[in-house]
Amino acid sequence: MSTTDPTTEHEVEIQELDRVTVRFAGDSGDGMQVTGSQFSQSTAVFGNDLSTLPDYPAEIRAPAGSLTGVSGFQISFSSSPIYTPGDAPDVLVAMNPAALKRNIGDLVAGGAVIVNGDAFTPNNLAKAGYANNPLTDGSLKGYNVHEIPITTLNARALEGLDMTPKQVDLTKNFFALGVMFWLFERSMEPTLEWLEEKYAKRPVFIEANKRALMAGYAFGETTEIFHTHYRVAPAKLAPGTYRNITGNEATALGFLTASQLAERNLFYSSYPITPASEILQQLAEYKNFGVKTLQAEDEIAAIGAAIGASYGGGLGLTGTSGPGMALKSEMVGLAVITEIPLVIVNVQRAGPSTGMPTKTEQADLFQAVFGRNGDAPVPVVAPASPGECFAYAIEAWRLAIRHMTPVVYLSDAFLATGSEPWRIPELDELPDLRAPDHTELEGWHPYVRDPETLARPWVVPGTPGLEHRIGGLEKLDVLGTVSYDPDNHHRMSLLRAEKIARIANDIPPLEVFGPPEGELLILGWGSSFGAIRSAVERLQARGKSVAHAHLRHLNPFPSNTGDVVRAYRQVLVPEVNMGQLLFLIRGTYLVDAMGFNLVRGKPFQISEIQMKAEQLLGDL
């Protein structure tokens, strides 16, 4: 639909769209992550549903202008609910030739490209590997290219400020942001407020970035190069108060909330590792909630200190990514045998070994479920979207406390850095996690068990009369003293397994989206939720017998999982790994499920899952 906007001076066509995907790309020093997150913030406040995907190199500053140094941020926003940051961008903002080269192939046919024309120097073109200037050689004729001399225009807008040319140049991303704000009718207010706060001590930077932003906005408004601007109406989200939140933010908030709900102090100890470090940084800001944080000397110390804190009656929490998880595994086993509540966060990244630290993957599921010596079962939970990280951080603690066990919480780089609008819950919607320490002498032994959950009592140092010793050696059933008795070891192994298995009675059943039985079930877990759900919605809209089920509890599985996977002729398990959930499902339920596995350090695209499903349905 096109109308004419009477508020602007010249005739501008307004195009109403349901959904737009924008990608900002530039040098890793160009501030693309800031640009993207400011655009997201304004979009969130505007009321669109949105989903974001930052994509940045592991090097903090790769050589300027190089292909390896390109940093990107993709946002998809919509007037209806969406679940993914979009497959192919409709609009690409490219701050230099390398950014153009790396990203142009992803753009939809006929998509819009906004480039900083000033950056297309012979030197930069050579660094990007362009023999000819793509802006002039006709290779971009399939796209709608807008070349803007951003560097020059921005420098002019900042004339007279007491800044070095280098400092001036660093603000050009805000010029580009201003253009985008105009193009999509976003408000500049949230960004202006953010600048005031961010540079409170450097007023000249506030002024500079403000000028850059407004110059970009004015450029959009007054020049003729854009004939259209785009309107994406606010989405109809469930009533409530919302904020835009990343997975790591939601994770940290969830843990803070869990400690308040449990009325126990949170103790987070961690070692810096991409992409989990933000959780430590954020929790360190919650000191006035009694939260204590420790940047430990290594991964092992981090989990050891967390176990020490839980032993003392606190909520001992540790977080890491795959390589750190590998180092922690002996300690997880210690928490299993001592039956101490503990939560271990793994924000997964592409492996093995150091792998691709900033890229996403779901390949630590086996590690979470099995990665210890001995039979050492541990519950595993995995949120499906950035906002859901909040609820599952709380769920991890609910299970840990109620069942006296370490729990692995599996996030990933896509969830951690991606964002979406999140409805802020009312406090009375949240579970009660209070569980008083055991202080009763009568009938007490360290390993006496709750008949329902098989959990042992949480007795903390300082409790008179209950002094006892625990540790990593096998325990005598009930009494908890050291035991090498063969039958006792067998019994304790069964008890540890049964204790975790019974958690299936304490978690909700696996929900099915779509027909309860039929031709095809797509079964996923973790961050692939959005792509699967979107693909299934599209297939269902075309009358296909396709259902989606998404596991948030990976060990144990919800008790109806077997019934669900047996109710369809075909089961497809898409994962960003080589088939780990697939293996578990096949092994547990003896169903002939099929895998769909793409491990490129990137989330699935909707179209990929849709196409795979269509293949299975015989449509292709």
Add this chain to the structure above:
Amino acid sequence: MTDQQTPAAAPAGEPILLTKKDFVSDVDPRWCPGCGDYSILAQAQKAMPDFGYRREDIVFISGIGCSGRFPYYMNTYGFHSIHGRAPTLATGLKASRPELMVWVITGDGDALSIGGNHILHSMRKNVDIKVVMFNNRIYGLTKGQVSPTSDFGQKTKTTPGGSVNYPIHPLVVALAAEASFVARSVDTFPDHLQETISRAGHHKGSTFVEVLQNCNIFNDGAHREFTDKEVRDDRMIFLRHGEPMIFGKDRDRGIRLNGVRPEVVRLGDGITEEDLLVHDETSEDPTIHFMLGRIYWPEFPVPVGVIRNVSRTTHDALLQGQVDEAIRREGRGDLRTALGGGETWTVGG
């Protein structure tokens, strides 16, 4: 700097009247007959009542090795953790429960090989834990392999041709890691050992005590050359704060500095006590403490006693201080405010 010397004794009220036997658990110790660990256990149990802590407020945490069994024999709270990692559990426990008294029992392999990193960092953070390291210079529990403190050239099951590794000097490691209390004693010196443990227990801050301990099965006589009754006075020096460094059965020898190097001198012939070093355990400058941690038989007498004892604010106090300060400045955290942080918008019903 705050004065951290006074232990956080139990809350006012009933005085705590405990004796050694209150700290004896119902588990019979199971070390080899004749093991030095029995003596360390007995002296620790004797020292405990004096600290003013209730039994339930004391926690012993150990790693792996013969020393790791120690907590089972103490009638307090106890945690037998995994190899080398006891200081990490102790750090987390003390940080979250500052009112507890936390001991770490470890060995030369546990503390200085597999757990070396944790010793360094718990000491430098001045975590208020009392580390007692049993040094028998061998891996005993695994039946006789070379340890980080084994002698160069020592023949063990894993070094049949003699060890090619130079030994670590444990006290130098503790000093380099900025431990605020560093001491050494010997399993066969009951009074000295009890006194050393007692002083360690009264110190507030990172505490490292090396106990020279004999493994009569796999490294018998590891320290005999200088600890035997007949020779110890001539081959060891018992350090006392504020006293000159004199040793010898006849107290006729001492240690003085010659330039920047220590040397053993005989008193007389113009050399008097005035020329000798005077032990100052509270010296902020650690130079002489490093020297004392380094000198060893046969070049020098082996120093025992408290080598360093300085006061620094503890890790748990600093952490708690930041929490208290944040609450004072911002008020107690409000969950609703935290959840609603950042830009928000409202969607109507």
